[in-house]
Amino acid sequence: MADSKAIQQQNQLYEESTYYQGLIDRGLNYLDAGYPVHFTGSSGIGKTTLALHIAKQRKRPVMLIHGNQDLSNEDLIGTYSGYTRSKLKDNYVRSVYKIEENVSESWTDGRLLEAIRKGYTLVYDEFTRSRPETNNIFLPILEEKILPLYGTKQKGTYMKVHPEFSVIFTSNPGEYAGVFSTQDALLDRMVTLPMDSMDTEAEAMAIRSKTDLEQGEAEAIVRFMQKVRGLSSQKEDGNGPGLRACLMIADIASRQGIPIDGNNDDFVRLCLDITWFPLKNSVEEKNHSRVRKQLEQEARKVKVGEET
Numbered sequence: 001m002a003d004s005k006a007i008q009q010q011n012q013l014y015e016e017s018t019y020y021q022g023l024i025d026r027g028l029n030y031l032d033a034g035y036p037v038h039f040t041g042s043s044g045i046g047k048t049t050l051a052l053h054i055a056k057q058r059k060r061p062v063m064l065i066h067g068n069q070d071l072s073n074e075d076l077i078g079t080y081s082g083y084t085r086s087k088l089k090d091n092y093v094r095s096v097y098k099i100e101e102n103v104s105e106s107w108t109d110g111r112l113l114e115a116i117r118k119g120y121t122l123v124y125d126e127f128t129r130s131r132p133e134t135n136n137i138f139l140p141i142l143e144e145k146i147l148p149l150y151g152t153k154q155k156g157t158y159m160k161v162h163p164e165f166s167v168i169f170t171s172n173p174g175e176y177a178g179v180f181s182t183q184d185a186l187l188d189r190m191v192t193l194p195m196d197s198m199d200t201e202a203e204a205m206a207i208r209s210k211t212d213l214e215q216g217e218a219e220a221i222v223r224f225m226q227k228v229r230g231l232s233s234q235k236e237d238g239n240g241p242g243l244r245a246c247l248m249i250a251d252i253a254s255r256q257g258i259p260i261d262g263n264n265d266d267f268v269r270l271c272l273d274i275t276w277f278p279l280k281n282s283v284e285e286k287n288h289s290r291v292r293k294q295l296e297q298e299a300r301k302v303k304v305g306e307e308t
């Protein structure tokens, strides 16, 4: 399916779903009022896609930064990347020969500094994966609307934030090992909008925007996934497989010509391969074998056009 068609269908989904329209309208209003917005929810639920969609509506260039523990202040603000040497040879009067040499350090803007200077919309994806010391730079940006530059050998000690600059954060509540706990001071300065799973129709529409499956087939996969998520709500920090898992089953089945049918062994195997790992992580260990059996039973019940 052509990318532009997929984007068109994705936009249609956002326009037609009251749930998404609500999130988009509120998100845009808070950004317009000068507040950063934070989408939080389980893995693969669609946070980044929604954040980028909202960012594009603001009609400003969009910059995307992925949080990670190696992200440093130098990456965000900038750094001196080497030296520039310029040489001037003055031989105007033949008998006089003068050489003037200048060496200066060359500065490269970091991504955050560029966004702040030019008034971009920044999407800071999975910001909780970065170290709190790195994220602290956002406190004066969000509160005083300045970016401190001390320690960078820049001329001024701070830079004023461009009035059109705005940030959309996304995070995944404590699901991955290695995620740093979210800083409360930063969270206090943003409007947090928790994201739930889409309803059946919207999730099926998302599948159809990415594959050639029929509505009935897409809905059968979504209903199966809803059952899987029901099995997973046994541990606080786990929500089981998200929209991404639905899309993987749909895409692989469609490419490999596997029918969406619980009577087909290939389909059942595919469902187990895609869902068992994320499900396992969200279920107490003592329940693993029981839940795995339930999962297989649910996969075998999948039938197009029938509520299972």
Ligand SMILES: Nc1ncnc2c1ncn2[C@@H]1O[C@H](COP(=O)(O)OP(=O)(O)OP(=O)(O)O)[C@@H](O)[C@H]1O
Binding pocket: 010, 013, 014, 041, 042, 043, 044, 045, 046, 047, 048, 049, 050, 170, 172, 205, 206, 207, 209, 210, 243, 244, 247
């Ligand atoms: N409205 C939509 N229509 C179609 N596909 C979508 C939509 N929203 C998200 N997706 C797809 O679902 C998958 C997961 O989306 P996304 O990466 O935005 O989720 P996420 O919550 O940010 O995930 P993670 O927490 O793992 O970063 C992606 O393949 C994305 O293209």
